[in-house]
Amino acid sequence: PQGQAFAVVGVTGGLANDTNPCLSSQLAWAEKSSGVTGQPKVELYVNTANPGMQASWWPSTNSMKNGLPVANPYGSCAGAEGAACAYVYGYSMAYDDFNNRGVLSPVTYRWWLDVELINTWQADKAANAASLEGMTAYFRGKGAQVGLYSTSYQWGIIVGKVSAASNLNGLRSWIPGSSSERTARTACLLPPLTTGGTVAMTQFVVKNLDYNVSCS
Numbered sequence: 001p002q003g004q005a006f007a008v009v010g011v012t013g014g015l016a017n018d019t020n021p022c023l024s025s026q027l028a029w030a031e032k033s034s035g036v037t038g039q040p041k042v043e044l045y046v047n048t049a050n051p052g053m054q055a056s057w058w059p060s061t062n063s064m065k066n067g068l069p070v071a072n073p074y075g076s077c078a079g080a081e082g083a084a085c086a087y088v089y090g091y092s093m094a095y096d097d098f099n100n101r102g103v104l105s106p107v108t109y110r111w112w113l114d115v116e117l118i119n120t121w122q123a124d125k126a127a128n129a130a131s132l133e134g135m136t137a138y139f140r141g142k143g144a145q146v147g148l149y150s151t152s153y154q155w156g157i158i159v160g161k162v163s164a165a166s167n168l169n170g171l172r173s174w175i176p177g178s179s180s181e182r183t184a185r186t187a188c189l190l191p192p193l194t195t196g197g198t199v200a201m202t203q204f205v206v207k208n209l210d211y212n213v214s215c216s
Contacts, residue, residue, distance in 0.1 A: 004030075005214070009030050009042065015047055015119070016049040017056060020101075048131065059088040065092050086131040110145040112147045113146065115158055128158050132168060133166060136167045149174040151177045168193075173192040180204055181204055198215075
């Protein structure tokens with residue numbers, strides 16, 4: 001597309017642990033955005049998951065894949081498919097997204113966490129939330145902004161209502177699912193995905209292409 005006001009580029013390529021092979025060229029395109037809305041000219045999104053034992057790598061301690069320690073609010077990870085290890089998994093995926101996928105000056109971007117049923121999740125909603133909390137903790141710990149992308153339906157199945165202490169509360173929401181620009185603008189009035197958040201963007205699809213509306 002040409003003449004876009006802002007753009008959101010995928011850093012991962014469909015899974016939480018892979019890389020978009022077109023990232024550099026898409027970022028170069030996104031930088032040509034006019035920036036005439038309340039959104040930054042360029043934002044990023046990453047796929048998220050809580051695959052448990054199905055993962056190509058799953059933590060067995062409070063350490064990332066590279067061996068660096070993780071301060072874990074859920075206690076000690078011992079390899080189980082619960083919140084403690086899910087938090088370490090999410091934290092480690094965010095580390096890779098921030099450092100190892102080719103994003104220059106990653107702290108300057110807002111990172112959206114793409115939460116969809118198409119990726120792998122556990123039945124344990126608290127553990128799914130913990131994976132997202134680990135990602136959020138890493139990004140925010142580096143000084144980057146974080147937002148949440150999901151429909152209320154998918155969010156309800158995957159995460160549901162998070163605890164009052166969750167760092168997911170207060171984050172901006174990006175809501176897909178509209179069928180036209182008009183309905184997407186109306187969707188700006190929908191409730192955010194978590195308590196204290198705001199709906200910053202909505203999304204609609206035309207001819208298999210995603211278009212986004214700024215709510216500010």
